[in-house]
Amino acid sequence: MTFGFAPSSAASMSTSADLSAASADPLVRMLEPTEWASAGIPLLRNPREVVSGLHERHRPRPATAIVAVLDPEERLTASASFTRRSAPADGWMFRNALLAQLRRVIPHDLRRRTPVRTAVLLYCRDGDARWTEEDGAWMWGLRDACTLHGLRCGAYITLTRDGWQVLGEGRGGRRPNTDSPPESFSAVEALPPLPRTGGAASEVLRRAAAR
Numbered sequence: 001m002t003f004g005f006a007p008s009s010a011a012s013m014s015t016s017a018d019l020s021a022a023s024a025d026p027l028v029r030m031l032e033p034t035e036w037a038s039a040g041i042p043l044l045r046n047p048r049e050v051v052s053g054l055h056e057r058h059r060p061r062p063a064t065a066i067v068a069v070l071d072p073e074e075r076l077t078a079s080a081s082f083t084r085r086s087a088p089a090d091g092w093m094f095r096n097a098l099l100a101q102l103r104r105v106i107p108h109d110l111r112r113r114t115p116v117r118t119a120v121l122l123y124c125r126d127g128d129a130r131w132t133e134e135d136g137a138w139m140w141g142l143r144d145a146c147t148l149h150g151l152r153c154g155a156y157i158t159l160t161r162d163g164w165q166v167l168g169e170g171r172g173g174r175r176p177n178t179d180s181p182p183e184s185f186s187a188v189e190a191l192p193p194l195p196r197t198g199g200a201a202s203e204v205l206r207r208a209a210a211r
Contacts, residue, residue, distance in 0.1 A: 060124035080104060089138075123138055
């Protein structure tokens with residue numbers, strides 16, 4: 001037989017009221033940059049390549065969110081983009097939107113003991129590169145969506161007119177930005193072809209190119 005003390009009705013009502021207030025306050029569902037930096041988010045080996053690849057693939061405009069899943073070698077496995085609704089920033093709403101996109105493009109990894117794949121979020125927005133409460137809500141939403149889908153929570157990256165920035169890491173660059181055209185890393189600059197001429201001139205050009 002087990003004996004215990006039941007909580008008083010006043011205490012139960014107080015606890016329920018506190019939980020309801022917390023769930024109703026969107027400011028609770030956001031992460032500060034210091035919290036994000038101390039959360040053990042894995043660093044991207046080549047963030048510019050990831051950013052440029054997603055920028056080339058999805059051509060984002062302001063208010064566009066891109067969630068991408070990377071394999072252990074940091075290769076892109078799946079990605080999806082969507083436009084943020086014009087509503088107050090709320091991590092719970094962002095979590096649901098991200099989770100819906102993840103479920104649409106890739107199966108979950110909940111059966112694994114340790115997450116293998118990593119989800120990163122690139123958010124294109126107006127304003128400068130400084131952290132905002134909207135960024136904090138996206139961070140909260142990404143972390144929660146990754147937990148519910150069996151993924152590691154990866155980097156949160158903003159894309160503004162100033163360029164791109166991996167928040168919480170201090171890494172960034174000027175290109176791409178919200179106004180720049182997509183860059184292709186697959187494009188290789190070809191050497192100009194040699195003139196199709198004969199005789200001594202052709203031989204000189206061939207030797208010069210071989211140096």
